[in-house]
Amino acid sequence: MGLKVVVAEDSYLIREGLRSLLSGQDELDLVAAVSTLPELLAAVRRHAPDVVVTDVRMPPGDSDEGVRAAESFAREYPELGVVVLSQYVEPEWALRLFDPSAVRRAYLLKERVGDVEHLGAAIRAVAGGGSMLDPAVVQALVGAQVKHERSPLSRLTPREKQVLGLMATGLSNAAIAGRLVLTERAVEKHITSVLSKLDLDPEDGQIHRRVRAVLAYLSAVEG
Known part of the structure; x- marks a missing residue:
């Protein structure tokens, strides 16, 4: 069944x-x-x-x-x-x-x-x-916020923005590494940096919480 x-x-x-x-x-x-x-x-x-x-x-x-x-x-x-x-x-x-x-x-x-x-x-x-x-939704959300100079998203490097978008779609660290042709260790460092710059908890490893955390953040800065 x-x-x-x-x-x-x-x-x-x-x-x-x-x-x-x-x-x-x-x-x-x-x-x-x-x-x-x-x-x-x-x-x-x-x-x-x-x-x-x-x-x-x-x-x-x-x-x-x-x-x-x-x-x-x-x-x-x-x-x-x-x-x-x-x-x-x-x-x-x-x-x-x-x-x-x-x-x-x-x-x-x-x-x-x-x-x-x-x-x-x-x-x-x-x-x-x-x-x-869906990655297209993530790109629209992130792209809209990057335009605001005061948005913490403006602190991210181009690579960190890529990692953020893939992270929010629910991909695992290994999947992100494969997509960007990086080592998992490099992806972990990028994620830690992203979450730190966005004031999000780097210890939260659950994928659905990472998605919600990114969306909650974007919702707050959108307002």
């Missing part, structure tokens, strides 16, 4: 595409595919899934239903992982999704869902208690 997954997406073509992708993965068990927020809530109650993959906008309001569902699940089903899909980079939604009290969250752009390995990695990450943030 694989991880039980519920999909919520109002677009028929995308919903069926997700059904096809996930049904082909032996470690995943797609138990329901729905199109509205009420149907999603009912499917979670009925099937008790391990992970929900949901569009951020759905009927009845077509606004932020996916994020509101994640906020509700954090209270009612704290062990439930949620992967939110969005067509655009929306920093506000990402910041809400990764509220400091939330875990088991991923925020991906819809253009990436055709990559079954990427989507599967996000599902497995949230099911295991971790988090994942």
Whole structure:
């Protein structure tokens, strides 16, 4: 028996595409595919899934239903992982999704869902208690803050900014080292420097906390 997954997406073509992708993965068990927020809530109650993959906008309001569902699940089903899909980079939604009290969250752009390995990695990450943030969202958040001269992000070197972006997406130190062609020891030094410059705890080694810490920081300076 694989991880039980519920999909919520109002677009028929995308919903069926997700059904096809996930049904082909032996470690995943797609138990329901729905199109509205009420149907999603009912499917979670009925099937008790391990992970929900949901569009951020759905009927009845077509606004932020996916994020509101994640906020509700954090209270009612704290062990439930949620992967939110969005067509655009929306920093506000990402910041809400990764509220400091939330875990088991991923925020991906819809253009990436055709990559079954990427989507599967996000599902497995949230099911295991971790988090994942689409690199494009990280780049938008970091890029917006670097423009502010008083932002501590301006203290970072170009390499440290690269490391920060990869760290926030949920990559391990080893994965970051591979991506940047560095040793793990060099990556550890960069991360320690980044967290120090951003006044974040360098001893926090949990990936989902690192994601939330970066987002919380960016939220504070954005305000």
